[in-house]
Amino acid sequence: MSGEDRVSIGLSAAIVAVEGEQPSVLVVSHEGSADALPFGPFDPAQQRTLESGLRKWVGEQTKFDLGYTEQLYTFGDKGRHTPAGGDKAHQAGARVVSVGYLALTRQVQEAPETQWRGWYHYLPWEDWRDAKPAMIDGVILPALKKFVKNAPNAETADLRRERINLCFGESWDEERVLERYELLYEAGLVEEFYRDSGQKTGKSPTLGTAMLYDHRRILATAIARLRGKLKYRPVVFELMAPTFTLLELQRAVEALAGLRLHKQNFRRLVAEQGLVEGTGKFSAPARGRPAELFRFRREVLKERQAPGVRLGARRAKPG
Amino acid sequence: MSGEDRVSIGLSAAIVAVEGEQPSVLVVSHEGSADALPFGPFDPAQQRTLESGLRKWVGEQTKFDLGYTEQLYTFGDKGRHTPAGGDKAHQAGARVVSVGYLALTRQVQEAPETQWRGWYHYLPWEDWRDAKPAMIDGVILPALKKFVKNAPNAETADLRRERINLCFGESWDEERVLERYELLYEAGLVEEFYRDSGQKTGKSPTLGTAMLYDHRRILATAIARLRGKLKYRPVVFELMAPTFTLLELQRAVEALAGLRLHKQNFRRLVAEQGLVEGTGKFSAPARGRPAELFRFRREVLKERQAPGVRLGARRAKPG
DNA sequence: CCGAATAATACTCATTTCGAGTATATATGT
DNA sequence: ACATATATACTCGAAATGAGTATTATTCGG
Numbered sequence: 052m053s054g055e056d057r058v059s060i061g062l063s064a065a066i067v068a069v070e071g072e073q074p075s076v077l078v079v080s081h082e083g084s085a086d087a088l089p090f091g092p093f094d095p096a097q098q099r100t101l102e103s104g105l106r107k108w109v110g111e112q113t114k115f116d117l118g119y120t121e122q123l124y125t126f127g128d129k130g131r132h133t134p135a136g137g138d139k140a141h142q143a144g145a146r147v148v149s150v151g152y153l154a155l156t157r158q159v160q161e162a163p164e165t166q167w168r169g170w171y172h173y174l175p176w177e178d179w180r181d182a183k184p185a186m187i188d189g190v191i192l193p194a195l196k197k198f199v200k201n202a203p204n205a206e207t208a209d210l211r212r213e214r215i216n217l218c219f220g221e222s223w224d225e226e227r228v229l230e231r232y233e234l235l236y237e238a239g240l241v242e243e244f245y246r247d248s249g250q251k252t253g254k255s256p257t258l259g260t261a262m263l264y265d266h267r268r269i270l271a272t273a274i275a276r277l278r279g280k281l282k283y284r285p286v287v288f289e290l291m292a293p294t295f296t297l298l299e300l301q302r303a304v305e306a307l308a309g310l311r312l313h314k315q316n317f318r319r320l321v322a323e324q325g326l327v328e329g330t331g332k333f334s335a336p337a338r339g340r341p342a343e344l345f346r347f348r349r350e351v352l353k354e355r356q357a358p359g360v361r362l363g364a365r366r367a368k369p370g
Numbered sequence: 371m372s373g374e375d376r377v378s379i380g381l382s383a384a385i386v387a388v389e390g391e392q393p394s395v396l397v398v399s400h401e402g403s404a405d406a407l408p409f410g411p412f413d414p415a416q417q418r419t420l421e422s423g424l425r426k427w428v429g430e431q432t433k434f435d436l437g438y439t440e441q442l443y444t445f446g447d448k449g450r451h452t453p454a455g456g457d458k459a460h461q462a463g464a465r466v467v468s469v470g471y472l473a474l475t476r477q478v479q480e481a482p483e484t485q486w487r488g489w490y491h492y493l494p495w496e497d498w499r500d501a502k503p504a505m506i507d508g509v510i511l512p513a514l515k516k517f518v519k520n521a522p523n524a525e526t527a528d529l530r531r532e533r534i535n536l537c538f539g540e541s542w543d544e545e546r547v548l549e550r551y552e553l554l555y556e557a558g559l560v561e562e563f564y565r566d567s568g569q570k571t572g573k574s575p576t577l578g579t580a581m582l583y584d585h586r587r588i589l590a591t592a593i594a595r596l597r598g599k600l601k602y603r604p605v606v607f608e609l610m611a612p613t614f615t616l617l618e619l620q621r622a623v624e625a626l627a628g629l630r631l632h633k634q635n636f637r638r639l640v641a642e643q644g645l646v647e648g649t650g651k652f653s654a655p656a657r658g659r660p661a662e663l664f665r666f667r668r669e670v671l672k673e674r675q676a677p678g679v680r681l682g683a684r685r686a687k688p689g
Numbered sequence: 690c691c692g693a694a695t696a697a698t699a700c701t702c703a704t705t706t707c708g709a710g711t712a713t714a715t716a717t718g719t
Numbered sequence: 720a721c722a723t724a725t726a727t728a729c730t731c732g733a734a735a736t737g738a739g740t741a742t743t744a745t746t747c748g749g
Contacts, residue, residue: 095465
């Protein structure tokens with residue numbers, strides 16, 4: 052391998068927390084530049100593993116101690132690491148391969164230059180908790196129809212139709228977050244598409260808030276992975292306070308999944324699975340009957356095969 | 371980013387096929403050196419994406435046209451990319467970050483220098499189709515008991531006990547392939563451990579056939595991913611001939627999962643899910659009633675949410 | 690041609706899980 | 720006391736699951 056084969060490795064992390072009903076991601080925002088995930092170069096001389104490099108970098112940049120982390124995906128696409136403005140760290144010519152990570156935390160203090168932002172700012176079509184987002188029928192589907200019409204030939208038109216149906220068709224699969232973002236990117240419904248290709252923004256509006264580099268793609272990957280993992284591993288608890296009511300737990304799951312769940316069945320599920328145990332203490336709500344405070348039963352990590360909070364029944368409205 | 375931050379990217383692929391009852395992986399074997407997955411450097415100047423780099427490299431090295439591919443994981447651990455013998459391509463000091471891929475194929479022709487080998491040669495404890503592999507009780511668990519005993523303190527001993535229970539305890543989770551390999555690595559039950567650390571091989575024997583670099587780890591990751599994906603995406607069909615009997619399909623799933631399944635329920639499952647359709651033609655078996663030949667219903671990729679071949683009931687013996 | 694062996698396919702049945710409720714209990718504010 | 724809000728318990732039919740038994744279509748050895 053010669054020196055010309057060498058590239059820089061960039062590490063980016065989608066650091067996720069849930070505050071009440073809002074799933075949030077930690078972003079670094081400088082004036083004039085798009086929001087970014089905390090990111091930095093991997094220093095092969097200093098670090099033994101990619102993950103230790105990430106922890107060090109994030110620690111320095113955000114004063115954050117990462118708990119649960121998981122590698123997401125390694126992106127190496129040429130052209131999708133274009134900064135919006137000039138950026139001395141990543142100049143033209145230096146090829147950057149970016150390794151995305153997901154991290155979960157319950158700490159919520161902010162560091163300088165960073166802030167928590169609800170992740171649905173970036174991917175607003177993903178939040179179905181109250182209702183199907185109006186932009187899907189209002190903006191996305193009409194624009195995607197044009198995208199089919201503009202296909203160079205009948206075959207690609209067919210492929211596009213299929214993808215549209217899978218992503219935004221009758222049945223909503225909450226896990227296809229990345230596929231949806233990529234489809235909107237290719238269809239030019241997202242600012243990054245114009246930035247990366249050097250084209251002018253088209254007639255149709257771009258959706259959601261853009262991010263630096265391919266960070267929105269990494270965020271989409273993170274959400275997709277988290278939504279999937281939720282169902283077969285008890286990862287939500289990484290995001291909860293040590294004790295919580297069952298409704299708080301449900302709201303957290305709903306926030307992440309972007310869906311409403313059936314309350315009675317949800318509690319049956321977590322109880323049957325032995326995921327939680329009562330503390331005997333109770334919450335003091337402003338209104339209504341106090342709820343018992345539960346804690347995560349850490350033992351399940353050792354006991355069961357693959358316990359998770361299955362989503363089960365979905366409701367249009369909170370119940 | 372300065373030049374010192376740069377690293378080489380190595381791409382490795384676990385290319386998988388199933389022949390009859392044997393799940394196989396394509397390996398490159400030179401005399402004197404351990405088996406390796408097809409691998410090569412990523413050339414950032416020539417390739418637009420990591421995956422296109424992989425396809426090009428694999429094409430050149432094995433004359434193989436990859437069909438379904440999926441990125442697995444990016445490993446960057448210092449010390450785990452040590453070649454067995456001298457290897458001019460990866461000299462000491464050059465840090466290599468290796469991106470592993472899974473590819474599925476039904477072509478079975480071999481290229482020069484490559485051959486198909488059953489993947490259970492490398493991970494023999496993963497095949498539970500006939501019975502629980504004798505080496506688990508005979509070799510692995512006793513050696514792991516020593517591993518607990520040798521723990522530096524009570525806390526790590528506890529952690530090790532838990533991991534052992536999760537990996538090799540009463541209930542077998544066929545997806546924990548990587549966790550098991552990593553545990554055996556750390557416990558010194560696998561040749562790569564001694565190679566990477568420069569220690570002499572211990573008293574207890576090492577298990578399975580070793581591979582070059584971290585390729586056995588990538589293979590373990592590939593199997594784990596494939597076993598998981600099997601259940602919720604119709605990926606088996608990438609490995610099947612255009613038409614097949616239901617038993618052939620079942621045998622392929624069993625080969626991948628390393629488990630036996632209940633025949634009648636398996637066919638009910640694939641039928642109900644609409645994964646296959648009969649062709650009206652029949653197989654001509656040496657013995658027994660001829661079975662109808664089925665084909666994969668490609669339409670399901672567009673229709674259903676997440677169809678896959680769920681494993682369902684498990685049998686000790688083929689039924 | 691008969692019957693054993695082998696495999697495919699059909700059908701049954703109890704149990705569990707799921708989805709969607711209704712019913713009841715315990716708070717607060719007026 | 721009562722309206723409202725929330726928690727929690729319980730019910731019930733539908734569907735999925737696990738483990739069979741029963742029947743059918745072949746080949747092979749006499």
